[in-house]
Amino acid sequence: MSAPADSVSPGSARAARYFIYGALLVFALVYLTPLYVMLTTSLKSLDEIRGGDMMALPVAPSLDAWFRAWGEACIGVTCGGIKGYFWNSLKMVVPAVAISTLLGALNGYVLTKWRFPGHKIVFGMMLFACFIPFQAVLIPMARVLGILGMSNSTAGLVLVHVIYGLGFTTLFFRNYYEAFPDELIKSAMIDGAGFFRIFWRILLPSSGPIIVVTVIYQFTNIWNDFLFGVSFASGEGAPMTVALNNLVSSSTGVKEYNVDMAAAVIAALPTLFVYIVAGRYFVRGLMAGAVKG
Amino acid sequence: MAFLEIRNLVRKAGAVEILKGINIDLEKGGFLVLVGPSGCGKSTLLNAIAGLQQPTSGEIIINGQVVNDLHPAKRDIAMVFQSYALYPNMTVEENIGFALEMRGMPKTERAEAIRGVAKTLQIEHLLTRRPAQLSGGQRQRVAMGRALVRKPQVFLFDEPLSNLDAKLRVEVRAEIKRLHQTTHATIVYVTHDQIEAMTLATKIVVMKEGIIQQVGSPSDIYNRPANTFVADFMGSPAMNMLPGHIDGGMVHLTGGTRLPLPGTVSAAPAQGTEVLLGIRPEAVTDRSLADPSAKHLIDIEAPVELTEPTGSDMFLILRHGGEALTARVRAEVAVEAGQMISVALNLDKAVLFEKGTGQRIA
Numbered sequence: 181m182s183a184p185a186d187s188v189s190p191g192s193a194r195a196a197r198y199f200i201y202g203a204l205l206v207f208a209l210v211y212l213t214p215l216y217v218m219l220t221t222s223l224k225s226l227d228e229i230r231g232g233d234m235m236a237l238p239v240a241p242s243l244d245a246w247f248r249a250w251g252e253a254c255i256g257v258t259c260g261g262i263k264g265y266f267w268n269s270l271k272m273v274v275p276a277v278a279i280s281t282l283l284g285a286l287n288g289y290v291l292t293k294w295r296f297p298g299h300k301i302v303f304g305m306m307l308f309a310c311f312i313p314f315q316a317v318l319i320p321m322a323r324v325l326g327i328l329g330m331s332n333s334t335a336g337l338v339l340v341h342v343i344y345g346l347g348f349t350t351l352f353f354r355n356y357y358e359a360f361p362d363e364l365i366k367s368a369m370i371d372g373a374g375f376f377r378i379f380w381r382i383l384l385p386s387s388g389p390i391i392v393v394t395v396i397y398q399f400t401n402i403w404n405d406f407l408f409g410v411s412f413a414s415g416e417g418a419p420m421t422v423a424l425n426n427l428v429s430s431s432t433g434v435k436e437y438n439v440d441m442a443a444a445v446i447a448a449l450p451t452l453f454v455y456i457v458a459g460r461y462f463v464r465g466l467m468a469g470a471v472k473g
Numbered sequence: 474m475a476f477l478e479i480r481n482l483v484r485k486a487g488a489v490e491i492l493k494g495i496n497i498d499l500e501k502g503g504f505l506v507l508v509g510p511s512g513c514g515k516s517t518l519l520n521a522i523a524g525l526q527q528p529t530s531g532e533i534i535i536n537g538q539v540v541n542d543l544h545p546a547k548r549d550i551a552m553v554f555q556s557y558a559l560y561p562n563m564t565v566e567e568n569i570g571f572a573l574e575m576r577g578m579p580k581t582e583r584a585e586a587i588r589g590v591a592k593t594l595q596i597e598h599l600l601t602r603r604p605a606q607l608s609g610g611q612r613q614r615v616a617m618g619r620a621l622v623r624k625p626q627v628f629l630f631d632e633p634l635s636n637l638d639a640k641l642r643v644e645v646r647a648e649i650k651r652l653h654q655t656t657h658a659t660i661v662y663v664t665h666d667q668i669e670a671m672t673l674a675t676k677i678v679v680m681k682e683g684i685i686q687q688v689g690s691p692s693d694i695y696n697r698p699a700n701t702f703v704a705d706f707m708g709s710p711a712m713n714m715l716p717g718h719i720d721g722g723m724v725h726l727t728g729g730t731r732l733p734l735p736g737t738v739s740a741a742p743a744q745g746t747e748v749l750l751g752i753r754p755e756a757v758t759d760r761s762l763a764d765p766s767a768k769h770l771i772d773i774e775a776p777v778e779l780t781e782p783t784g785s786d787m788f789l790i791l792r793h794g795g796e797a798l799t800a801r802v803r804a805e806v807a808v809e810a811g812q813m814i815s816v817a818l819n820l821d822k823a824v825l826f827e828k829g830t831g832q833r834i835a
């Protein structure tokens with residue numbers, strides 16, 4: 181496309197650019213304000229919070245609240261901080277993301293390269309699963325977990341998240357593999373590679389961008405999930421989000437805003453980490469999917 | 474017994490018959506070229522031989538063994554695809570060695586085999602690159618290397634040159650021919666380029682809509698096409714088709730010209746039979762270019778409608794008896810559109826088709 185060079189003077193183009201950057205800056209500040217408040221509050225003492233201005237920088241920054249949130253804060257009746265729940269979440273999210281991503285890739289592979297009669301119906305039903313609201317599956321899911329003897333366990337939560345995420349991961353991989361040339365699969369078959377060998381050696385190594393997209397998507401969803409966590413795990417086995425809620429909403433004693441804020445930031449750190457590490461691939465992967473359809 | 478035999482092969486997709494009873498024999502070391510217009514089932518046939526698509530009925534026999542139920546990897550074949558199908562995540566070396574690795578060949582042996590093939594194809598300097606870092610011609614070579622390294626019983630090529638530019642295509646074509654002559658490999662090669670077919674094949678199969686039209690040597694196909702479809706498909710510019718009928722053992726063209734029977738016809742067809750006289754442009758020439766040993770050279774006069782100089786010689790579109798007639802003359806012949814020219818028809822090279830059925834009259 182050619183730029184409409186003659187209709188815009190250099191002066192007005194520059195003015196437009198200043199306006200755009202200015203607007204972006206304002207929006208960025210608006211979005212960053214809560215983070216700013218959270219961070220500064222977590223570094224203040226309780227006295228300072230009660231007496232001072234919410235937007236002010238801490239007078240004597242200290243990490244006390246962070247250590248309290250991590251190791252001493254009272255959640256429910258126990259006062260061991262959020263660290264146990266943080267690990268609960270990690271123990272849930274890592275296997276759940278890994279398994280749902282791998283199964284999604286396998287499903288996508290079968291649905292595009294090893295088509296069987298009725299593959300469209302199967303895919304349609306998996307797509308349908310993406311649109312079922314969480315609330316609708318709570319009771320049946322609780323029943324299934326009960327029958328399997330997995331209620332109130334991290335393994336149970338992993339199972340729930342894998343099942344719920346499978347529709348999405350399958351959709352991602354199916355669309356990605358749809359554009360993957362069939363001739364490569366044929367060639368590998370002639371070369372003597374079997375079903376799994378083709379998957380491991382040829383398809384998966386070429387799936388970098390879509391793996392990143394799926395991992396980010398699944399990680400944020402599962403890590404941030406509250407409803408499944410609060411429904412299927414309780415007490416010591418609860419994930420981070422549930423613990424955070426219990427911490428913030430506990431009604432006994434003094435309200436420790438600095439501890440609450442520190443805990444909230446800790447809870448958000450892993451998703452932030454995943455975005456920063458994999459984020460640049462995220463956009464790339466989305467674009468690749470968009471073009472290849 | 475033939476090395477590769479295909480018996481009554483039928484393939485249906487739903488209710489549609491894509492291959493309608495294919496029979497082919499190919500001797501060991503033969504170079505079979507499948508030609509035909511787009512969509513006639515060439516790739517389908519090749520995929521069936523490779524085992525990538527199951528035929529609905531019929532048999533495929535390689536070296537005396539029915540391979541219908543054998544997995545593609547067990548058929549001892551190698552296939553070169555139109556898109557080359559190089560594994561994007563592997564280096565050239567890994568690409569070529571993949572099949573050997575799958576067979577469990579030890580690493581040192583594998584490296585040696587890869588080096589040998591790379592040397593033959595002159596791609597040794599590319600071994601550590603990935604397919605994305607190669608030009609089209611280099612990718613083509615790697616694809617060939619991947620096939621060669623396995624030393625298969627049969628090579629299958631599906632339009633391997635169609636993604637190359639014109640010049641490279643001629644080069645690689647010559648290379649494939651050389652490769653065939655030195656390795657004596659048995660090859661089935663799909664193309665819709667009739668020049669590729671003529672230059673490479675020891676045997677050509679012309680297909681149309683899932684039916685074999687003719688099987689024969691390149692010269693058979695070119696000089697004695699079984700029907701008007703084959704005659705029209707092979708050769709460029711296409712064979713001239715002049716309508717007429719048989720009258721007193723002579724061909725009486727619609728324009729009024731009376732010609733003796735072509736040399737390829739042994740017995741005169743019945744009086745009044747409607748026919749088409751097929752004659753290739755190079756058999757319609759100026760006297761000085763005509764084959765001096767030809768038995769039947771008939772001169773005719775016709776007006777020139779169009780001249781098409783190609784550099785080496787010149788094609789003239791003449792008008793004869795209301796029909797267009799393409800002639801090939803020397804580039805030096807001084808003639809312009811609108812002038813009359815005298816050309817000699819070499820009837821030794823002409824063929825006669827029955828008008829209704831389109832079949833050649835022998």
Ligand SMILES: Nc1ncnc2c1ncn2[C@@H]1O[C@H](COP(=O)(O)OP(=O)(O)OP(=O)(O)O)[C@@H](O)[C@H]1O
Pocket residue numbers: 486487489491509510511512513514515516517518665
């Ligand atoms: N899965 C399918 N279902 C229905 N028809 C099919 C299917 N696959 C191929 N065909 C049809 O079979 C016919 C033969 O296809 P094929 O790919 O063998 O043609 P081809 O001779 O290789 O053509 P080209 O020169 O264009 O490669 C085509 O008419 C095509 O539309």
Ligand SMILES: [Mg+2]
Pocket residue numbers: 515516517631
């Ligand atoms: Mg084809």
